[in-house]
Amino acid sequence: xxxxxxxxxxxxxxxxxxxxxxxxxxxxxxxxxxxxxxxxxxxxxxxxxxxxxxxxxxxxxxxxxxxxxxxxxxxxxxxxxxxxxxxxxxxxxxxxxxxxxxxxxxxxxxxxxxxxxxxxxxxxxxxxxxxxxxxxxxxxxxxxxxxxxxxxxxxxxxxxxxxxxxxxxxxxxxxxxxxxxxxxxxxxxxxxxxxxxxxxxxxxxxxxxxxxxxxxxxxxxxxxxxxxxxxxxxxxxxxxxxxxxxxxxxxxxxxxxxxxxxxxxxxxxxxxxxxxxxxxxxxxxxxxxxxxxxxxxxxxxxxxxxxxxxxxxxxxx
Numbered sequence: 001x002x003x004x005x006x007x008x009x010x011x012x013x014x015x016x017x018x019x020x021x022x023x024x025x026x027x028x029x030x031x032x033x034x035x036x037x038x039x040x041x042x043x044x045x046x047x048x049x050x051x052x053x054x055x056x057x058x059x060x061x062x063x064x065x066x067x068x069x070x071x072x073x074x075x076x077x078x079x080x081x082x083x084x085x086x087x088x089x090x091x092x093x094x095x096x097x098x099x100x101x102x103x104x105x106x107x108x109x110x111x112x113x114x115x116x117x118x119x120x121x122x123x124x125x126x127x128x129x130x131x132x133x134x135x136x137x138x139x140x141x142x143x144x145x146x147x148x149x150x151x152x153x154x155x156x157x158x159x160x161x162x163x164x165x166x167x168x169x170x171x172x173x174x175x176x177x178x179x180x181x182x183x184x185x186x187x188x189x190x191x192x193x194x195x196x197x198x199x200x201x202x203x204x205x206x207x208x209x210x211x212x213x214x215x216x217x218x219x220x221x222x223x224x225x226x227x228x229x230x231x232x233x234x235x236x237x238x239x240x241x242x243x244x245x246x247x248x249x250x251x252x253x254x255x256x257x258x259x260x261x262x263x264x265x266x267x268x269x270x271x272x273x274x275x276x277x278x279x280x281x282x283x284x285x286x287x288x289x290x291x292x293x294x295x296x297x298x299x300x301x302x303x304x305x306x307x308x309x310x311x312x313x314x315x316x317x
Contacts, residue, residue, distance in 0.1 A: 068201025105132025
C-alpha cells in the first residue's frame with residue numbers, strides 16, 4: 001500500500017468514525033437480531049474502503065495493520081484472500097467469507113455439503129470460499145453464492161461478541177472451483193501475515209490507550225505514568241510491538257507466516273492483558289475500550305490457528 005493509499009484510509013478512520021468502527025460488530029450476548037445502526041455502519045465502512053481502493057491495495061500488510069488499529073470487524077481480509085485464490089474469476093466488489101477446514105465434505109453433482117465453524121461475517125457476504133478434503137484429491141476449494149436456501153447459519157455467543165457463525169451447506173451449488181491445495185497454502189501464508197499485521201495494529205492501539213490512561217490517571221499527586229515501574233512496563237511493550245512489526249513487514253514474512261502469526265498472537269494477548277491491568281476495574285466497564293481490545297485479541301489471536309498449533313507447524317512437527 002502506497003503512502004497516499006495509507007493516508008487516505010487513515011483519514012477515512014477519523015476521530016468521529018474510528019470509535020464507531022471499534023464497536024460496529026459489538027453485539028451483546030443473547031441479542032437475537034442486528035440493529036439497523038450497526039448494519040448501516042458496517043455497510044458504509046465496506047463501501048468506503050472499497051471506494052478508497054482497499055481491494056486493490058499494493059501493500060495489504062500495511063492495510064491490515066491499519067485495520068487492526070481501529071479494531072475493524074468485517075470481511076475485507078477474507079475477501080483479499082479469496083481474490084488471490086480466484087484471480088481468473090470476477091468477484092467485482094463482492095465481500096467473501098472463508099469457510100475452509102481440513103475436514104471431510106460431500107461433493108456430488110456440482111453441489112457440496114459441509115458444516116464449518118467460526119466463519120466470520122457470514123451474514124454480510126455475497127460468497128463463501130468453502131474448503132474440504134476427500135480421499136482422492138486432498139483439500140479442495142469451492143466458491144458458492146451466499147443466500148442459497150441450502151445454507152443455514154447460527155451466530156456464536158462467544159467472548160469477542162462479534163460476527164462469528166457456524167455455517168452449514170446442504171447440497172449447495174458450486175459457482176466455481178477455487179484453486180488447488182498448493183495455491184491455498186500460498187494464500188493461507190499471505191492471510192496469516194495480514195492477520196499478524198492486524199494483531200500488531202491492535203496491540204499498538206491498546207498500548208496507546210494504556211499510555212493515555214497513564215498520562216491522565218493520578219495517584220499521590222502525579223500521573224501514574226511517572227512511576228518507574230509502570231513506565232518501564234509500557235516501554236517494554238512498545239519495544240515488543242516494534243520488534244514484531246519488523247517481522248511482519250519483512251519481505252520474506254510469508255515464508256515464516258506461521259511463526260510470525262504465533263508471535264503476533266502472543267503479543268496481542270500480552271499487551272491487551274497489561275492494558276486491562278493498568279486500567280484496573282475501570283477497564284472492565286462496557287464503555288471503556290480496554291475490555292474491547294482484550295476481547296478482540298482473544299478471538300483474533302486464534303482465527304487462523306492457535307499459537308501452539310502455529311508453532312508446531314513452523315517447527316515441522
